[in-house]
Amino acid sequence: MDDYDRLYELYDRFDTERLRDYRVFVDLFPPLSSTVALDRWEEASEALADRRAEIERGIEDGERLAPIAARADREAAFTALDLRGKYGRAVNALVLDVDETLRSAGDTDNEIPRETLHLLREFVERGVPLVICTGQTLENVKGFLVQGLGNELVHSGDVSVVYEAGAGVFTPGHGTETKRLLYDDLSPDTRGVVDDVRSRVLREAPERVRRGCHLQGNEFNVTLKPNAETGSDTAAARIDEALVHLLDLVGESVADRVDLPDDTTAGDDTAGVAAGPATARAFFADADPEIADALDRESAARAETVPPAAADLLAELEVALYHADAAELAVSDLDKAAGVEAALSVLGVSDPFVVVMGDSKSDRRAMEWATDNDAGLAAAPTHASSGVLDHVRETDELLFPPGEAAELLGTVWALNCLVDESFAVDD
Structure with a gap:
């Protein structure tokens, strides 16, 4: 008889569901000062031991299989058997x-x-x-x-x-x-961008972002959270605005480290948008459809192309949007x-x-x-x-x-x- 047959017999012959119920009770409701509670716990503990002993005596290799039945139902046990066969x-x-x-x-x-x-x-x-x-x-x-x-x-x-x-x-x-x-262990430029953004993210934020968001107490990453209830329409609007602000700060910091061509913001739709912010918006919009949608909701123009030098540095960074919950800057590696x-x-x-x-x-x-x-x-x-x-x-x-x-x-x-x-x- 192999383990498949033993498990089949185990779950077919014995009330393993009741066995697990006793196990949960004994594990999670330890003896209390109440005499009634103590008596109930002792009764459950004895019932658990009796049912396990019945399995151990009743089937081949029962001592090894009883602990499985005490914590895993039939489906979990046979899944585990498949995993053992595979790995x-x-x-x-x-x-x-x-x-x-x-x-x-x-x-x-x-x-x-x-x-x-x-x-x-x-x-x-x-x-x-x-x-x-x-x-x-x-x-x-x-x-x-x-x-x-x-x-x-x-x-x-x-x-x-x-x-x-x-x-x-x-x-x-x-x-x-x-x-x-x-x-x-990050490169000076990569860490420098994150440090720059952290130091400026609230101080230079638009008023609605500054008043409507707070900076999560991260050790390294930069995460803006809404002051409004997470998931609400107000939170969604503030986080969309915060995302644009975060991207613009990233772009400005990258522009301080990388020479961007004069025509980076070419096109009527980027009029008035500096090269760095326009580039960061474009890069992360291309990488994440959710970010692109948020930029569209905010009518935030972006560059038509991303210069290779800027792309190399931006690829070291990761900007994430969690709808109505957070806008975050992290590092890809x-x-x-x-x-x-x-x-x-x-x-x-x-x-x-x-x-x-x-x-x-x-x-x-x-x-x-x-x-x-x-x-x-x-x-x-x-x-x-x-x-x-x-x-x-x-x-x-x-x-x-x-x-x-x-x-x-x-x-x-x-x-x-x-x-x-x-x-x-x-x-």
Whole structure:
């Protein structure tokens, strides 16, 4: 009998759903001071042990398969079996986006569910480190990680944070490697543009942008956020205006470093627009249809052509528009993929086979890095961006409902149990 037949028998003969219900109860509702609560917890704990023992005695190799049934449903278990057949490897690091991946504004009240947090702790206890990979600031991430995972785990040496989508990596407990500022390695011109924009972005902003937006507290990237409610019409208008302002500052800073031809703004539609701003608008409009649409909404003229010298420097930069949410300046080379590589190096994961879980374009870059280097799997919530969904469907189709990251983590748990018998030995 092979593992396919054993799993089929396991899920066919036993009430594994009830087994998982007991497991969740025992894990997430520990004994309390109340006698009634303590009695209920003890009853559930005994029921869990009895059901696991029944599986262990009742089928071939039950001791190895019972931990799988306790955390993964039938579909997750057979998906894990397929992944073992395809890759033959256990996952040795989790690379996790936060917003709309581990937590969801619409489905988890913007909190990471306790079941997800518990599973993450279980993975770390079994030697699988966490790489939290986010566009947020370091201070924001540290705050909710300590609150959710606990100070001891965050500072255990097995947790790393890639923040501002790759600008830096923070790995507590690793001495001089604890904080790596990836932006320190940029060319003087590239870093100079970002520094120039940061110093001017609010001080020189048009009044409606200055009064209607605030500067997010980033360490390196420059992010303008609306003062109005995110997603509202007012926020959308302010962020469109902020985008034009941000592009113009980028263009002016680039023009200080690159000689632009006199005819850069040729054409009636660019009358009154300086060469640098017109060039930056054109470059990023060509790169991103959403930016082009925003420029059209603002009637923001742009150059007909982008001189090669300016294009070389602008290509080092990345301007992003998040509709009614943010306008951001970052650097192309400082993406989540670069941050993940740096984090894994600090964590000592020399031969990575990771699962990258995320929902946005920046997460897709990390997924593509894993795929291109035979270094892991990609997974996403079903409401992820179209590009992410395309990539996940083209690889292993590891999709999960919004707010249900624990469901996918159960699949990873099952994979690791199937590959390494010792993985869940203390489960």
